[in-house]
Amino acid sequence: MEKKELYFLVGGLLAVFSLFGLISSTYAVDDIDTTTESREEITMSPTTQKHEIAAGESYTSSFKVVNNGNTDFTFTVYTRPFSVEGEEYSPDYSGTSARSDAYQWVQFHTTESFLKPGETEEVSYTVRVPEGASIGGHYAVLFAETQPDEDKTQGSQIVRKKRVGMVLRVNVSGDIQQSGAVLDSSLPFVQFRAPMTSSFRVRNSGNVDFDVQSSINVTDVFGNLKYSATKANTTVYPDTTRRIEQNWDGVSWLGLYRVDLSATYMDKSYNITRYVLVIPRWLIALIVIVLVGWAYAAYIKRH
Amino acid sequence: MKISKKYLYGAVGVVSGFALVSSPALVSAVTDTTTVEATVGSAISISNTTPTVSVSLTPGGSAVESVGSDTVSVSTNDTDGYTLDVAASDASNDLDSATGPGTYSIGVTTPTTPATATTLDTNSWGWCVVGLGSCSGSYTVSNNQSAGASGNWIAMPVSGSDVEVKSTSGTASNDTTVFYYGVNVDTSQETDTYTDAVTYTALVK
Numbered sequence: 178m179e180k181k182e183l184y185f186l187v188g189g190l191l192a193v194f195s196l197f198g199l200i201s202s203t204y205a206v207d208d209i210d211t212t213t214e215s216r217e218e219i220t221m222s223p224t225t226q227k228h229e230i231a232a233g234e235s236y237t238s239s240f241k242v243v244n245n246g247n248t249d250f251t252f253t254v255y256t257r258p259f260s261v262e263g264e265e266y267s268p269d270y271s272g273t274s275a276r277s278d279a280y281q282w283v284q285f286h287t288t289e290s291f292l293k294p295g296e297t298e299e300v301s302y303t304v305r306v307p308e309g310a311s312i313g314g315h316y317a318v319l320f321a322e323t324q325p326d327e328d329k330t331q332g333s334q335i336v337r338k339k340r341v342g343m344v345l346r347v348n349v350s351g352d353i354q355q356s357g358a359v360l361d362s363s364l365p366f367v368q369f370r371a372p373m374t375s376s377f378r379v380r381n382s383g384n385v386d387f388d389v390q391s392s393i394n395v396t397d398v399f400g401n402l403k404y405s406a407t408k409a410n411t412t413v414y415p416d417t418t419r420r421i422e423q424n425w426d427g428v429s430w431l432g433l434y435r436v437d438l439s440a441t442y443m444d445k446s447y448n449i450t451r452y453v454l455v456i457p458r459w460l461i462a463l464i465v466i467v468l469v470g471w472a473y474a475a476y477i478k479r480h
Numbered sequence: 481m482k483i484s485k486k487y488l489y490g491a492v493g494v495v496s497g498f499a500l501v502s503s504p505a506l507v508s509a510v511t512d513t514t515t516v517e518a519t520v521g522s523a524i525s526i527s528n529t530t531p532t533v534s535v536s537l538t539p540g541g542s543a544v545e546s547v548g549s550d551t552v553s554v555s556t557n558d559t560d561g562y563t564l565d566v567a568a569s570d571a572s573n574d575l576d577s578a579t580g581p582g583t584y585s586i587g588v589t590t591p592t593t594p595a596t597a598t599t600l601d602t603n604s605w606g607w608c609v610v611g612l613g614s615c616s617g618s619y620t621v622s623n624n625q626s627a628g629a630s631g632n633w634i635a636m637p638v639s640g641s642d643v644e645v646k647s648t649s650g651t652a653s654n655d656t657t658v659f660y661y662g663v664n665v666d667t668s669q670e671t672d673t674y675t676d677a678v679t680y681t682a683l684v685k
Contacts, residue, residue: 424650
């Protein structure tokens with residue numbers, strides 16, 4: 178082999194191996210998980226469904242239940258009342274709200290099924306709205322719940338079931354009153370640590386739910402975008418007030434930012450723009466100590 | 481500037497090598513184009529790894545406590561986050577005897593809210609999640625510990641009176657919560673196996 182052929186070959190091989198090296202090193206980041214731990218996982222999709230229908234009528238819909246784990250399970254489906262408590266929207270399944278009666282209108286086509294890993298079950302249900310149903314929003318939660326394997330439930334133990342839910346929003350048509358407003362917002366100028374927090378409170382004074390689209394844009398003092406996030410559909414139920422948060426977990430420990438917070442709902446919009454200073458408490462204390470020391474030294478020097 | 485032949489050949493080789501490796505991309509670049517569309521539906525999932533939480537107790541001259549744990553993971557693409565609740569699966573929150581249901585049981589400990597969590601009563605059981613209310617202490621998963629040595633505990637609520645364990649405000653990917661379960665018995669507790677079922681609930685906000 179001549180020298181020029183040798184150099185050509187060596188150069189070519191170097192290029193090929195370097196590229197394959199880059200590719201393989203990229204894949205090497207993800208280690209292969211060789212554990213065979215038993216994992217039972219149930220997934221439900223979608224997480225909410227909304228229908229508008231007249232009293233006395235019915236409709237049929239469905240949702241999916243997926244086995245994303247690596248073990249078989251049997252699951253049951255059933256429905257419960259649904260309402261929310263407080264501005265943080267803690268769920269309440271006890272049926273204390275007048276609008277949490279839609280669970281009585283739901284009939285599942287099947288109530289139990291078995292899934293192997295990777296399998297999906299489409300669960301159908303029919304909602305029959307009674308003639309006398311009041312106009313506006315009515316709510317329920319549809320649960321899919323894993324059932325314990327009887328063969329594995331021997332001895333003294335605490336058996337665990339897992340359930341995931343889909344919120345059913347049935348709007349009975351008629352004299353629908355959509356009404357609501359942003360009551361106030363919270364975006365403190367001085368914040369001591371991550372996350373940078375902001376929120377606004379939205380009141381629904383109508384008889385049907387509505388969705389709020391909200392966003393936050395954070396820029397530094399030079400106008401460079403540092404963070405942006407959007408919440409597409411935050412539901413606010415009738416006769417409730419909801420506090421909607423927009424937080425930035427990755428904010429720096431020290432910085433001055435311009436924050437644009439906005440919300441749109443129905444045909445309204447709400448926007449605020451403020452500056453936020455992120456500074457730890459210890460730094461504030463240090464600055465105060467330095468200033469006091471400087472003032473004291475100046476006083477001593479003068480006298 | 482005079483370039484040595486060996487460098488020239490080497491450079492040609494490098495370029496050829498890159499061309500060889502990238503040729504599939506070049507070839508595909510001249511073929512037809514297509515639009516890729518993906519619709520991502522809203523979803524929520526919940527999982528755990530251990531099929532059971534089992535503890536054993538061997539009381540002697542004084543009461544003993546045994547602790548088990550369960551790690552629950554929740555994932556959702558909902559930007560408003562999720563809530564995770566827990567409650568007994570039915571109207572009974574006792575650990576019932578396998579041989580004499582309704583006759584023998586281990587009742588729940590006294591505190592009913594996370595804020596009032598405290599050490600286990602004798603012949604009782606409870607649960608806790610570290611950081612929830614007054615759930616603090618040493619939750620060591622092992623059997624037959626000294627009474628009172630295993631942290632603070634809460635009574636499991638009955639079905640329908642769920643306790644909210646976690647409330648988030650954004651998407652989650654395998655967000656884990658570790659539940660601890662503790663049982664305390666002395667020699668007055670009948671020898672038997674005792675069981676109850678609890679239900680974890682994950683729901684988007």
